[in-house]
Amino acid sequence: MGAKGALIVFEGGDGCGKTTQVQLLAERLTKHHQILLMREPGGTDVSEAIRAILLNPKLSIKPEAELLLFAASRAQLVRERIIPALEAGLFVICDRFVESTMVYQGIARYIDLQAVEAVNKLALGALVPTVTFLLNVPCQISRQRIVLRNGADLGLDRMEREDFSFDGTIQNGYLELAKKYPDRMVVVDGTPDPKVVSDTIWGHLKAKGLV
Ligand code: TYD
Numbered sequence: 001m002g003a004k005g006a007l008i009v010f011e012g013g014d015g016c017g018k019t020t021q022v023q024l025l026a027e028r029l030t031k032h033h034q035i036l037l038m039r040e041p042g043g044t045d046v047s048e049a050i051r052a053i054l055l056n057p058k059l060s061i062k063p064e065a066e067l068l069l070f071a072a073s074r075a076q077l078v079r080e081r082i083i084p085a086l087e088a089g090l091f092v093i094c095d096r097f098v099e100s101t102m103v104y105q106g107i108a109r110y111i112d113l114q115a116v117e118a119v120n121k122l123a124l125g126a127l128v129p130t131v132t133f134l135l136n137v138p139c140q141i142s143r144q145r146i147v148l149r150n151g152a153d154l155g156l157d158r159m160e161r162e163d164f165s166f167d168g169t170i171q172n173g174y175l176e177l178a179k180k181y182p183d184r185m186v187v188v189d190g191t192p193d194p195k196v197v198s199d200t201i202w203g204h205l206k207a208k209g210l211v
Pocket of ligand 1 (some may be wrong): 015019040055097
């Protein structure tokens with residue numbers, strides 16, 4: 001990793017406010033650093049093509065195939081965009097990363113977590129995120145936010161249509177992971193006003209000496 005670069009990851013269930021927080025942090029960071037914004041799956045031509053498959057509600061994808069598609073998208077993104085950006089000293093902000101795979105494919109789809117870890121490791125190589133923020137929002141509130149955003153049942157992608165998306169599996173899965181890996185994950189309450197959440201995140205980055 002480059003001397004000044006950092007990889008800041010946002011994780012959480014659908015409707016936890018990640019995308020808003022990514023935008024708010026980007027606005028703030030860009031005054032101090034050159035940044036690169038990424039969202040997963042996606043971010044390269046190959047990864048966006050894989051994203052279209054993964055989120056297509058018309059496709060029925062087997063869990064193991066799904067795991068490998070997410071990993072393929074990530075392997076490309078890491079090598080094509082993230083590592084070169086870090087080597088150039090950029091701050092990379094990523095909307096979802098390896099913990100998404102641990103929770104959605106490992107915990108929610110019941111794929112062996114060690115297998116998921118091994119696949120993630122292959123996709124990442126030596127890359128390690130500098131910090132991962134978990135935006136913790138009760139699933140009832142996430143669901144309400146999605147309904148407000150998309151309308152009653154309209155516009156849900158293939159993953160959001162799964163029962164586990166809003167029944168607590170994802171939120172609890174993330175909290176379990178955060179307990180298991182306290183060094184790499186910071187849990188942030190995602191329920192207050194977005195500006196308050198953003199200040200909390202900035203405070204953590206300051207405490208870590210990153211900003
Ligand atoms: P997206 O529209 O980017 O959702 P969000 O705004 O919630 O991030 O869709 C990504 C979906 O893919 C989301 O439901 C989570 C899921 N996902 C996985 O299941 N595994 C993964 O490794 C990643 C990165 C995402």
